[in-house]
Amino acid sequence: MKAVPRAAPAAVRRAQSLPALLLAVLALVAMTAFAPGATAATGVSAIADALRKSPVYVDPAAGGQLSAVDARALTDRIEASGKPVFVAVLPAGHPTRNLFTDLRTATGITGLYAVRLGDRFDARADSSVLSRTAVRNLVTSVQGESAGTQLTDFTDRALATMHGRAPSSWGSSGGGTSTTALITTAAVLVAGGLCAYTLVRRSRRHHEQGQRAALERLRVVVDEDITAFGEELDRLDFHPAEAGADDAMRADYERALDAYEQAKQYMAEARRPEDVRAVTRTLEDGRFSLAQLSARRAGRPLPARRPPCFFDPRHGPSVTDADWTPPGGAAREVPVCAADATRLADGRDPAVREVDTDQGRRPYWDAGPVYGPWAGGYFGGGILPGLLVGTLLGSAMATPAYAADYGTGYGDFGAGGYQGGDVSGADFDPDDFGGGFGDGGGFDSGGDFGGSGGDFGGGF
Structure with missing residues (x-):
C-alpha cells in the first residue's frame, strides 16, 4: 500500500509562516551557531581569525x-x-x-598585540x-614570569x-543554541534593525544639515581669502612681456594665476567642510609663487618655503617664528609675517x-571646530597641533568625533590615526610592528626585543 505523506510537524508549519526576512536572519544565525569548529592550526591566518572573535x-x-x-x-x-x-x-x-x-x-584591527611563545614574551602596538x-x-x-x-x-x-576601544567583532562566535533562542534572537535582530535604520536615517539627515551649515559658514571666509588673493594679483603690476x-618669473x-582660478573652482565644487582644505592649500601655493616672483624681480635670494602667517594667512608666507601666548594658554612659537613680527617685538597685538x-x-582659533579644514589647508597636518594646542579649535580637533564631521589629516592631537578597535586592514605603520623575538627591527634602536646587547635586557 502506498504510503500517505504525513503532515508537516507543527514546528515546521510555524517556521514556514515566518516572514521571509526573519527566516533569512534565522538561517544566518543558525549557520554561525552550528558550524563545526575550525581545525587546530598555528598559521597566522588562523590565529588572526580567532583574535577577531x-x-x-x-594554540x-x-x-x-x-x-x-x-x-x-x-x-x-x-x-570587560x-x-x-x-x-x-x-x-x-x-x-x-x-x-x-x-x-x-591578517587581523586588520588597530590594537595592542602580545605573544607568549614557549617561555618567551613580546608585544607590539599601533602607536595611536x-x-x-x-x-x-x-x-x-x-x-621571567610564568605564562x-x-x-x-x-x-x-x-x-x-592604553587608548582605543574593543573591536565590535568580539563575541561574534559561539556554541550551540536552542531553536527557540535562535528564533527569539532573530526576531530581536529584525526589530532592532528596523529601529536602527530609522535612527540612522534621522541622524544622517541631521548630520547632513550640520555639514551644509558649516560649509556655508566656511564659504564666507574662503571667498574673502580668494578675493584678497585676486586683489594681490591686480596690484602686482607685472606683465610677462x-x-x-x-x-x-x-x-x-x-602658477599664481592658475592657483587663483583653481581655488575658485575648488570652492564652487565643495560639498563638505573638509573640501575647503584643497582651496586654502591652493591659495597658499599661489601666495608662495608671488613671493618667489617678488624676490626674482628685486634680485633677492629666493625665499624658503615656509607656512603662511599664523595670525592671518592673507599676510602671505611667514618670514620667521615668534613667541606667542594665547589668552589662558601656554607659550609657543608661531610662523609670522614681517609686519606681525615687528608688532610683537614692539609689544603690540x-x-x-x-x-x-x-x-x-x-x-579663527576661538571660533569653533568648523575652521579646522580651513586652517588645515594653510598649515598642513605637521605643524598645526603645536600651533593650536590650548585653543578652542585645537581642543575640538583633539576629539575622536571631529573627523566624522570635518575630516582628518590635520596632525596628531593625541587621538589621530586609526583608534584601537578600528578595522584598518593593512593601513598601519610597519615600524610599530617590526622585529620581535630576535628577528631585528625592534623599537627605537632597530635591534631585537631583549636580545643580547639589545635595549631591554634579559634575552630570550
Missing part, C-alpha cells in the same frame, strides 16, 4: 602554558575593559620572522593605541594607560584674522 587565542599545542580557566579569565578581563588587547599563546617552535607584522596585517616606549617598558616589566602571571600583569598594566622678465606668475560667530567677531 575573541581577545585571547591559545592547541601550547595548552600547557595557559589553562582553559586562565584563558577564560584573561578573556573576561580584556572584554573594552580595550583592544590581543593575546596569542603559541608553541615554542612557531616561526617568528615577521610574526607581529603579519599578524597585525600605546607608544613604543610604553610597550617596551611593559614587556620588560613582566619578563598566566605574565599575561595578566602585562594586560592589567597596559589597560591602565615687460623688460627684464624671464622664464622663471613668467612661470611664477602663471598682531593683526589677527577674525571671523563671525554667534558671539560676535572672534579670532
Whole structure:
C-alpha cells in the first residue's frame, strides 16, 4: 500500500509562516551557531581569525602554558575593559620572522598585540593605541614570569594607560543554541534593525544639515581669502612681456594665476567642510609663487618655503617664528609675517584674522571646530597641533568625533590615526610592528626585543 505523506510537524508549519526576512536572519544565525569548529592550526591566518572573535587565542599545542580557566579569565578581563588587547599563546617552535607584522596585517584591527611563545614574551602596538616606549617598558616589566602571571600583569598594566576601544567583532562566535533562542534572537535582530535604520536615517539627515551649515559658514571666509588673493594679483603690476622678465618669473606668475582660478573652482565644487582644505592649500601655493616672483624681480635670494602667517594667512608666507601666548594658554612659537613680527617685538597685538560667530567677531582659533579644514589647508597636518594646542579649535580637533564631521589629516592631537578597535586592514605603520623575538627591527634602536646587547635586557 502506498504510503500517505504525513503532515508537516507543527514546528515546521510555524517556521514556514515566518516572514521571509526573519527566516533569512534565522538561517544566518543558525549557520554561525552550528558550524563545526575550525581545525587546530598555528598559521597566522588562523590565529588572526580567532583574535577577531575573541581577545585571547591559545594554540592547541601550547595548552600547557595557559589553562582553559586562565584563558577564560584573561578573556573576561580584556572584554570587560573594552580595550583592544590581543593575546596569542603559541608553541615554542612557531616561526617568528615577521610574526607581529603579519599578524597585525591578517587581523586588520588597530590594537595592542602580545605573544607568549614557549617561555618567551613580546608585544607590539599601533602607536595611536600605546607608544613604543610604553610597550617596551611593559614587556620588560613582566619578563621571567610564568605564562598566566605574565599575561595578566602585562594586560592589567597596559589597560591602565592604553587608548582605543574593543573591536565590535568580539563575541561574534559561539556554541550551540536552542531553536527557540535562535528564533527569539532573530526576531530581536529584525526589530532592532528596523529601529536602527530609522535612527540612522534621522541622524544622517541631521548630520547632513550640520555639514551644509558649516560649509556655508566656511564659504564666507574662503571667498574673502580668494578675493584678497585676486586683489594681490591686480596690484602686482607685472606683465610677462615687460623688460627684464624671464622664464622663471613668467612661470611664477602663471602658477599664481592658475592657483587663483583653481581655488575658485575648488570652492564652487565643495560639498563638505573638509573640501575647503584643497582651496586654502591652493591659495597658499599661489601666495608662495608671488613671493618667489617678488624676490626674482628685486634680485633677492629666493625665499624658503615656509607656512603662511599664523595670525592671518592673507599676510602671505611667514618670514620667521615668534613667541606667542594665547589668552589662558601656554607659550609657543608661531610662523609670522614681517609686519606681525615687528608688532610683537614692539609689544603690540598682531593683526589677527577674525571671523563671525554667534558671539560676535572672534579670532579663527576661538571660533569653533568648523575652521579646522580651513586652517588645515594653510598649515598642513605637521605643524598645526603645536600651533593650536590650548585653543578652542585645537581642543575640538583633539576629539575622536571631529573627523566624522570635518575630516582628518590635520596632525596628531593625541587621538589621530586609526583608534584601537578600528578595522584598518593593512593601513598601519610597519615600524610599530617590526622585529620581535630576535628577528631585528625592534623599537627605537632597530635591534631585537631583549636580545643580547639589545635595549631591554634579559634575552630570550
